[in-house]
Amino acid sequence: MSFRPEPPYRHADPARTGVLLCNLGTPDAPTAPALRRYLAEFLGDPRVVEIPRAVWWPILHGIILRTRPARSAAKYASIWTPEGSPLRVWTQKQAKMLQGYLGERGHQVLVHHAMRYGQPSLAQGLDALKAQGATRVLVLPLYPQYSGTTTASVVDAVAAWSRGVRRLPELRFVMRFHDHPLYIEALARRVLAHWATRGRPDKLLLSFHGVPKRTLTLGDPYHCECHKTARLLAERLGIGPDRCIVTFQSRFGRAEWLQPYTEPTLRELARRGVARVDVMCPGFVSDCIETLEEIAIEARDAFLESGGREFHYIPCLNDQHEWLVALTAIVEQHLAGWPTRQTDDDEQCARRRERARALGATD
Ligand SMILES: C=CC1=C(C)c2cc3[nH]c(cc4nc(cc5[nH]c(cc1n2)c(C)c5CCC(=O)O)C(CCC(=O)O)=C4C)c(C)c3C=C
Numbered sequence: 302m303s304f305r306p307e308p309p310y311r312h313a314d315p316a317r318t319g320v321l322l323c324n325l326g327t328p329d330a331p332t333a334p335a336l337r338r339y340l341a342e343f344l345g346d347p348r349v350v351e352i353p354r355a356v357w358w359p360i361l362h363g364i365i366l367r368t369r370p371a372r373s374a375a376k377y378a379s380i381w382t383p384e385g386s387p388l389r390v391w392t393q394k395q396a397k398m399l400q401g402y403l404g405e406r407g408h409q410v411l412v413h414h415a416m417r418y419g420q421p422s423l424a425q426g427l428d429a430l431k432a433q434g435a436t437r438v439l440v441l442p443l444y445p446q447y448s449g450t451t452t453a454s455v456v457d458a459v460a461a462w463s464r465g466v467r468r469l470p471e472l473r474f475v476m477r478f479h480d481h482p483l484y485i486e487a488l489a490r491r492v493l494a495h496w497a498t499r500g501r502p503d504k505l506l507l508s509f510h511g512v513p514k515r516t517l518t519l520g521d522p523y524h525c526e527c528h529k530t531a532r533l534l535a536e537r538l539g540i541g542p543d544r545c546i547v548t549f550q551s552r553f554g555r556a557e558w559l560q561p562y563t564e565p566t567l568r569e570l571a572r573r574g575v576a577r578v579d580v581m582c583p584g585f586v587s588d589c590i591e592t593l594e595e596i597a598i599e600a601r602d603a604f605l606e607s608g609g610r611e612f613h614y615i616p617c618l619n620d621q622h623e624w625l626v627a628l629t630a631i632v633e634q635h636l637a638g639w640p641t642r643q644t645d646d647d648e649q650c651a652r653r654r655e656r657a658r659a660l661g662a663t664d
């Protein structure tokens with residue numbers, strides 16, 4: 302194990318706080334080679350696919366990475382923007398806005414964004430914060446609902462980075478915000494703004510990203526947290542459970558995933574004579590391939606093909622003011638109660654270290 306050298310650390314430096322906003326990651330381009338790189342890293346994470354490596358590796362490298370990249374690339378091409386992948390564009394913008402919102406409230410906090418898979422990596426983000434003098438870092442995965450497949454994987458990546466660092470910053474994690482009143486409020490305002498101009502639907506369908514059903518029976522709280530978000534949102538909107546439906550999208554592979562599935566539910570609603578559905582994806586704070594392609598294009602087609610008349614996709618929180626207010630509050634709540642000074646160094650320590658350096662000691 303080797304550690305990189307530490308920059309000089311001055312006793313008089315005040316504690317500096319960094320916030321690292323982490324999202325899933327996205328390919329660098331809507332092309333098959335870029336997708337192969339991205340999917341190899343993503344689907345090679347044992348948190349994401351819990352199949353023993355000896356079994357999974359031949360399937361991933363022998364089958365999936367030969368066929369899926371080209372198909373996925375075509376889907377990404379349909380939602381790509383001149384600035385790049387929507388997930389990246391929104392995540393970057395959120396980091397920049399959060400920096401501004403926190404600054405306006407008097408917090409000297411450094412905000413960076415990072416991706417669990419692809420660039421900028423979590424290690425790059427943490428290195429950058431450390432190089433700017435952050436002695437404490439709040440890691441904020443942009444997943445409202447905790448899942449072992451997503452949130453825990455961010456913790457894994459931070460732990461992997463820490464193994465090469467001698468002088469670690471204090472680290473804290475936001476593990477979930479699925480029931481945070483301001484997150485619920487931001488979602489509700491998004492829906493109400495849509496309804497104010499477009500009228501109300503027969504059903505509001507809340508579609509969350511799926512995970513294998515097995516993770517629920519093994520104790521992952523994700524399913525419960527999705528349902529809690531949905532219940533709180535429906536209560537805030539004043540609609541009963543008969544008007545609000547929870548579904549799970551993006552099934553991958555042949556195993557059973559959390560039910561009910563989004564697309565078959567939409568087809569069924571259309572066949573039962575439901576004329577208008579509004580669909581929102583509260584588990585995603587940024588629009589991405591899963592919302593813009595799978596929901597706003599594919600699910601819409603499925604509903605209309607099956608006899609539905611009107612399908613409205615309500616966008617993610619993206620750069621909405623209410624969402625930035627919620628993010629700011631989440632960060633502030635973590636900053637409160639965090640000591641403002643580092644206590645592990647005093648002037649004598651600093652002098653001793655400098656003397657040792659001057660004498661040529663290396664370690
Ligand atoms: C194979 C298993 C997968 C699990 C488990 C999984 C969980 C999971 N994912 C998100 C959020 C996102 N997923 C996104 C894309 C995406 N997800 C999977 C697979 C699993 N996800 C794949 C293969 C892909 C890539 C697209 C494709 O080829 O179909 C994205 C969007 C990324 C983007 O670039 O826009 C997000 C966001 C959550 C929240 C979650 C578990 C709760």
Ligand SMILES: [Fe+2]
Binds near residue numbers: 510551
């Ligand atoms: Fe996913």
Ligand SMILES: [Fe+2]
Binds near residue numbers: 590595
């Ligand atoms: Fe998907």
